[in-house]
Amino acid sequence: MHTRTAGASLFTDLEPLLEQVSKPIQYVGGELNSTVKDWDCGGDVTVRWALMYPDAYEVGVPNQGSMILYEVLNERPDVLAERTYAVWPDMEALMRSQGVPQFTVDAHRAVGDFDVLGISFSTELGYTNLLTALDLAGIPLHARDRVDGDTIVIAGGHAAFNPETIADFVDAAIIGDGEEAVLMVSDLIAAWKREGMPGGRHELLLRLAKTGGVYVPAFYEVTYLPDGRIQRIAPTEHGVPWRVSKHTVMDLDEWPYPKQPLVPLAESVHERMSVEIFRGCTRGCRFCQAGMITRPVRERSITGIGEMVEKGLAATGFEEVGLLSLSSADHTEIADITKGLADRYEGTNTGLSLPSTRVDAFNIDLANELTRNGRRSGLTFAPEGGSERIRKVINKMVTEDDLIKTVSAAYGAGWRNVKLYFMCGLPTETDEDVLQIAELAKRVIETGRQVSGRKDIRCTVSIGGFVPKPHTPFQWVGQLSADETDARLEKLRDAIRSDRRLGSSIGFRYHDGKPGIVEGLLSRGDRRVGAVIEQVWRDGGRFDGWSEHFSYDGWMAAAEKAFAASPWPIDVDWYTTREREESEVLPWDVVDSGLDKEWLWQDWLDALDETEVDDCRWTPCFDCGVCPQMNTEIEIGPTGKVLLPLTVLGAGKAGMAEQAHTHA
C-alpha cells in the first residue's frame, strides 16, 4: 500500500468501488449542511474528530445525537469533525481487497488519521460494527495494543452507560449529554498538543480520566469472586475517580442544535427534521433506561422551539417536523406549541409529528390538531403491559378503562388503525398477564366498531421481549429466556386468532425472544463479554440490529467458546436469566448516573409490591438522587408565551416573481 499524507482524500481510490456497490450515494457525502474543513484549520493544535454512528448510513445519518455533536464541534474554528458509518458487507469486501481504509463521508479522509474516533452507541447491537470499523481503519482492536499516534477511541450514547462490555475496545467512554463534554475533551487535547504531547497517549488518557467525567477502562482493575461475580472495580492510577459522572446539559435554549440539520440525498429511516422539545423523562417507567439515565427533565421553551423549527425548515426544506423527546405530550406547553406551529405553517404543506406514546384523551386532541388537514391513518399507544397488575409493576399508570376511553375517542375522530405496543417477559409476568393483551385488543375492536359504526377499523398489537437494562430498577432481574418468551408469544397469538369475529381485525406483530437475549448479554455484560463480541465478529458477525444479518446461533456458539476459556462458571444464562442480589457489584457501578442505587432497589421492591411512583414534575421530589448528585434541577415551563404568526416559507418567492417589464 502506498503512503499518503494525513488527511488526504481517498476519493480516487474509492470511486471505482462505488461503481460496484449497492446504494453508492451513502458513501459520497456532500449532504446539504454538511461541513468540510481544512485539515489544519486550527494549525498545530487542530483537534480532529471522526464521529461514527455504528450502523448503516440510512439509520445513522438522521441520528439526533451525532448530528448535534458534529455541528457543535465544527462550530469551533480549531476543531474539525467528520462523519463515518458502518459500511455494508459488499463495500467492506471491496475495501479489504483494494486496501481502502475506513473513511469519513465528508472529505473521504482515513479514520485512522483523526485524533479521536467518537462512536455513538444508542444500542448495544452496534458493537460488532465498531470492530469492523476499527479493523478497516487500521486501529488496533484492543485498546491495550494501541500506541502513541493511534486514534483515541471514545464511546458515547445511551449504551455507554455500561461501558464495561466494550472495555477491551475503547480507550474511553463519556457518559450522558455530549455537547459540553466533547468541547471539554477538545480543549484538553489542544492543550496537550500545545505542550508538545507530553507523556503520549497515556498522559492524555490520564488527564481525561482525572476530569472525573471520562471513563478510561484501562485505569481500572476488575477482580472477581470464584463464582464469577465481580468483587471490586478499582482505579489503578492516582487521581482517577472511583466513579465517573454523567454529563448533563442545562438550559436547552442555550444549545439549539442541530441548527442546520443534515439533508441527505439518500433515503433514510427518518425523513423529517427533528426538534428536541425536552430532554429527560420522570414518568418513572421502571423498564425504561432512557428515562432513568436522562433525568431531570429539561424543557426547551416554546419560543426556543418555534425558532428552531423556523430556522431548521429554512435551512433544510424538509416537509415534516418531528417534535421529539421521550414523551412529547408531556411538555408543559405542548398544546400551545402544536397549535402555534400548526397555525404558522397552515397552507404550506408542512407536516408536524409528535411521537406520542402516552395513552390519554389529551393526546387524541393533539393528534387531531396535528392532522387538521391530513390523513388519519394510524395512531400509536404504548400500554407496554397487558394487565392492570403488570402495568403497576412497571409503573405505567394507565387503567384499562382509560385506554378504552382514549381509543374510542381516536376511532370517533376518524382514525382507522390504532397500534398498541407491549412487552413480554416483564418481571413477575405470567401467561395470564400476556393473554390479557388479547382481551384488551378485542375490547378495542368492539369499542371501535361501535363508535365509528364501521367494520373496517383495525388494531395492531406489536410486542417484543423485555431486556433488563443497567441503571433501572429492573437491573437486578432475571431476563425471560428466549424459549419461554416465544412460548408466551405463541399463546398470545393463538388467543387473538381464536376469536373469529374480532381476531381478523387485529394485526399481530412480534419480535421473537432470541435477539433480546443477545441484547441482554451485551447490556448487562462486563469486560469478559468482550471476548464473545470479538469471537462473533471474527466469525463474520455484522449488523446485529438487522434480522437478515443477525445470527443467534453464531452468538451462542461464540459465547460458549469464549466463556469456556474463562476460569469462572459463567455463560449466557449467567448474564441474562440470572437474578442478581442487592449486594452484587454491578459492572456499571463505576458509572454514576446520579440515580441512588438504594433508591433503585427500593423502586424494585415497590415494583414487586405493585406500588406506583408519581412524576416528580408534578409531585414533590421522591429522592431518586439525580438532582443533588449531579447538581441539576428540573427545568420546565410554562413560560406563558405563545408563537406569533410568521411569514415563514416562501419568503424567497418575492425575488422570483415575474417583473412586469422583464420581457418589454
Place this chain on the structure above:
Amino acid sequence: MARRTPEGPPPPPAVQKLRLRYAKRGRLRFSSTRDFSRALERALRRAGVPMAFSAGFHPHPKISYANAAPTGTASEAEYFEISVTERVDPEALRVALDAALPPDLDVLEVVEAGPGSLAERLEGSVWHLEMRGVTLETLTYAVERFLATELAEVTRTFKTGPKTFDVRSAVVSMVATESDDPSCAILQMVVRHTTPSVRPDDILTALRAVTELSPPVPPLVTRLAQGPLLTATAGVADPLAADKEAVGS
C-alpha cells in the same frame, strides 16, 4: 361517520409551467433518480418556489421527470418540468433553485414551457465515456467491430426478469477519440431512446462481447445532451429550442 375530506379550499391552480435542465456532476453522479427527486422537492421548498400541488390528503408538488440518467452516470442534460401557482421569472428561479440544491446538482437552464410535450422531444442522447486504462487503438478496433455488426444482443435483468434485446440498432453513431491522457481513450456515441432503453453499460457489454474489450476500471460516463435526433449530423438538437422560440415570439 362520513369519510373525512380535506377541509378548506382546493389548492390554488397552476398558472405557469417551466422546463428545467440540470447537471449531475462529480460525486453526485452516484445519486439515483429517487435521491434527486427528494433533494429537489426540499430545494424547491427552501428556495420558496410557489409550487402547485395536487389535491387530496397527500398533496404532491407538480413535478414531472423525463428520462433520467442511471445511477453512477454523470449528466449535463437532465430535464424535468414543474408547475407554479404564481408567475415567476425563469432566470430568477434558476438562480434560487441552483443555490438551494447541493453543489454538483446544478440547474443550468429554465424556460417557460411552450406547446408540445418535452418527453417526446427527447429522442436520443449523446454519451461521453472516459475509458480509463484503454488505449485509443484498442477502442478504435472495438468500435469498428461493433459498427460492422448488424445485431448486438445483450441480456439485462429487469424487475420482471431477464430480457434480451438488440443494442446495435439504437446506436446512431459511435467514435473513438484520444484524450489528454494516453492511457484513457474517449468513446462518444449518439444513442436513440428505445424501449427497453439502451444504456451505456449495455453497449459496453456488447463491445465486450464483440471484441473482449474490458476496461480495468469502470469508465466515467457522462450524458452530454439529449433531444430531437439530428440524423444528418448524427447529433441531437436542443429540446428546449421550441419553448424558447414560443416565448421569444
